Amino acid sequence: MTDLHEISLQESVIEDIDPLDTILGTDEIYQLGNKDADAIDALRLRFTRQAVDHHRQHNPAYDRYCESLGFGSHRLSSAADLATIPLLSTGLFKRGDQAIRTGSGQDEVILTTSSGTLGTVSVVPRDDVTLKRFFASVAIGKREVLGVETFDRQVFDLTPATRDAPNVWVSYVMAGVGVLYTTRSYVRRDVLAMKEIVADLAAVPENEGVNIVGPPPLLLDLAKYLEARGPLRLSPKSLIIAIGGWKRRENEIIDRTVFDERLAAAFGFPDTAPIRDSYNMVELNTVLFECAFKAKHSPPWITVLARDPRTLAAMPSGQPGLLSFLDPTPLSYPGFILSDDFGTVVQRKQCPCGITGDVVVFERRVNRIESRGCALKLQTIGA
Template sequence: MQQEQTNWAIDVMLENLRNLAENIYALKSLKFQAIKEAFYFHYENCQNYRNYCDISGFSPDELNFFEDLSKIPLLPLNVFKAYKVLSVDESEITMISKSSGTSQKFSIVYRDEITLRRLEKGLFYVLDQLVSGFNKGYVAMLIPPPDESDTWMVQILSRVFPKYFEDGDYFIKGGELDFKGFLQKLMDPGTRRPRHLFGPPFVLLKIAEIMKKRGIALQLDEGSIVSTGGGWKMYEGNKIDQKDFRQMISGVFGVPVENVRDGLNCTEINTWMIDCRCFYKHIPPWLHVTIRDPENPEKEVPHGEEGLIAYLDPLSNSYPAFVLTDDIGRLAVAEDQKCSCGMSGPCLHSEIRRASGAESKGCALKLSQYLSIEGNGRA
C-alpha cells in the first residue's frame, strides 16, 4: 500500500485551506511550492514527461519564482490518447478514467489512491463554497450509478457525494430517467432538507421541459442548489443560452437564479471549478490556470484576453497533470484580486467554448449517448 507523504506542500495546503482562506500571499506561496514539488516528482518518475521536458529545453533548475510556472511544459490532451502517462507503478493504480470524443478516441488517465484522496479533500472544499450551512441535506443525482457508467464524472461523484451529502439517489438507471421516482422523492416530506440537484445540462433541461409541459412546479428549500457539471460545449451550433437555462430551472424548481450553478472539470485534471453567485468559475487555491496563445501555446496572453485554457494541478501523484486543453476561455479575476461575490482569488469567465476544429468530447457527451430521456415507461 502507498504511504502518503503528508509533509508535501499540497497536503499541508489541503489541511489548512480554511485557515488560509483570505491570506492571498500565503496561498500563492503554497501554490507555487506545491506545483514545484509536483513538477520535480513527475520529472523524476515519469520518463515520458522527463523526455518531453528535455526536448522542450526546460529543467527543474529554472523553476524558482511564481512567474516561472508559465515555463512548465504542458501536455496536450492528445498525449493522453496516444500514450500511457504514469509517474507510479501501474500496480498502484486504482481508477482508470476515460473521456470520449466524437472520434471515439479516448483520453485515458490513471489515478492512484494518493491522487484520489487529495481529489476528495479538494472537492469537499469546493463543495463547501457551494453548499452553505451545517446540514448538507439530500442530493438527487441525475447521472447513472457507477456500475452503469465509466465516465469520469460518474466515477468520482459516486465516490464523493455519498461521503459529503447526508442522503442521495441516482435517477438514471438502465439508460433511462426515472422521472416519476425523481418527483416523488423531491415531493416526499421525509426527504432530507435542503434538497439539491446535480446533473448534466441536457438532463435538467429535458426535465424542466417535461415539468413545464405538465404544469408541474416545485418549491425547493432555502439553500438548495441546482448544479450542472459542465457539458455546455456539446450544444455549440445549437447553443443554449445559460441565462435562459438558469431562468427556466429557477422557475420550475423554485430556487433563486443565483442558486443555479455550473461546474467545470476535465478528465485530465483532478480539480472542479464551480460558479459563485456572480457566475464566475472560482479557481481553487492549489490550481494554477493560465491562458495561452492558440498560435503559440508556450506564450501566455495578457490578462482578460481569450486563449487556450491550461492547467497546472498538483493534486495528481500518479501522472503529471500539467495540461493544455482545447477549450477557449479567459480569466475574469486575477490571482491577487477579489471577485464581486466577495471571495478572493482568480476566476474563469463563464463563457468557454471549443477551439476551432477541436472535437466535441467529455462526460456530458458520453452520457447523452447513453441516456434515453423520453419514452422510458417510468415517467
C-alpha cells in the same frame, strides 16, 4: 504570508503528512488570497515545483520531454515562471502516450476514462493518493465555493449510474459526493426517471435544502417537464449543480441566463442564485465550482492560464486563450494539461462572495481543426 507560516508550523507537528495534503485539509483555504494576494502565488510555486520534480524523477518520457525543451524546475523562481512548464495536450491521454504515466508501472492505479462521445476516450491513471486528493478538492469546493455546510441534505443524482459506466470519471465524481451526502441516482441506462424524481422532490419538507446534480441537458429536461405540469416549491437553500457538458445534445444549448431563469422558475426559486455550473475534465484532478455570483473560482493550489493558441505564451489577465491547468495534486500522471477549451482567467478578482482569487470564464470548446493546429508542437513527446 501569515497563513503559509501557520501551515508550516502544522507540518512540524504532523510530520508524516505531505504538506500538500495539509493544505487540502486547511479550513477556509479559498480565503488565502483575501489577506495577502501573494500568498496564493507562493503556495502555487512551492507545490507546482515539487510536482514537476516528482514527475521528472518518476516519469522518464516526461523527463525527456522537459529535457528536449531545455526546461528545469530550477527555472521556477516566481509565479510567472510557472507558464514555462511543459504541458501535455489532452490528445496524449487519448493515445495512451507513455508521458501520461508517472510511477513504476507496478503501483496500483485505476484507469479513469472520459465518456468519449467524440470518438476517442481519454484514459487517466489515478493512484490512491491522487483520487483522495480529488475527493478532498470536491469537499473543499462544495463547502467554500458552493457554500453547503450541512451534511444532512439529500442529493438527487442525474449523472450516468455507476453500474452502467463503472470507470467513467463522472461516476467517480458522484461517488465522492455520495460519501458526503445521501445520494440517490435517477438515471437508468441513460434515461432519466422523470416521474420518480419529481415525486421524490415534491416529498422533500418545505424548508429543507437539496442538491440536484446532473448534466445541463437533463436538468433542462426536468425543468421542461415541470413547466408543463406546474413548478415545484423547493427551498431556496437548495442548489442545482450542472456537471459535464451538453455532449451529444450540443444543438440544444441555450443561453446561460435563459437556462438559469427557466430552472429557477421550474424549481420555485425567487432568483437564479441556486443554479450553479461546475467545470471538470477527466484529465483535471479538481473541480471548479461557481459561487452565488456565477464566478468559477480557481482553487488556490492550481494555476489556470489562458494561452496564445499558436505560441502557447500566457495571456494577460482577462485576455482570451486556450486554457491550461497546472495541478500539483496528481502523483500518477503529470497534471500539467493543455485543454480543448477557450476562455479567460481574471486574476486576483475580488468577488462579492468574499473570495479574492483567480476566476475562470469558459467560452467554448475548440473545434478539431483548431486543436490540431494549436497543439501541434505538443504531439511529439514520448516518441
